[in-house]
Amino acid sequence: MKVLVCEDDEMVLKMVEFRLQKEGYEVHLANDGKEAIRQITSIKPDIIITDIMMPYLTGLEIIHQVRKDLHLNVPIIIVSSIGLEKTVLEAFQLGADDFITKPFSPNELSVRVKKLLMKSP
Numbered sequence: 001m002k003v004l005v006c007e008d009d010e011m012v013l014k015m016v017e018f019r020l021q022k023e024g025y026e027v028h029l030a031n032d033g034k035e036a037i038r039q040i041t042s043i044k045p046d047i048i049i050t051d052i053m054m055p056y057l058t059g060l061e062i063i064h065q066v067r068k069d070l071h072l073n074v075p076i077i078i079v080s081s082i083g084l085e086k087t088v089l090e091a092f093q094l095g096a097d098d099f100i101t102k103p104f105s106p107n108e109l110s111v112r113v114k115k116l117l118m119k120s121p
Helices: 010-022 033-043 059-069 085-094 106-119
Strands: 002-006 026-030 047-051 076-080 098-101
Touching (some): 002 033, 010 026, 033 047, 033 059, 076 085, 098 106
Parallel strands (some): 002 026
16 A cells, blocks of 8 residues: 655654554655655555645645545645644545644554554545
8 A cells, every 4th residue: 555645743653654654655755845746646655645735835725626626536645733623624625535644653643544544535
């Protein structure tokens, strides 16, 4: 299973990468929105984990492009320190499947990834 992690914080990126690789996932990394879209179109991930605040494109813009422009039904988990209800609701309205507030436990993220991948066709 291919997981794309979009995050501009190098520490969070490495922590998530380490945890998911340990679980047996093929992990791909993007540290900005442009790179995320490039990777989404080239590797076709089975699940996307994205931060909201990133350079070039935000996580919300990534969700919009994945759902509206690319027409992909891949599960998307938003990870953000912005826990504002308005932002969370906007993420879900755009098509996010889950939302985790930073700081988060890598174990919790792993469980949520597994749960979403079991649900997806």
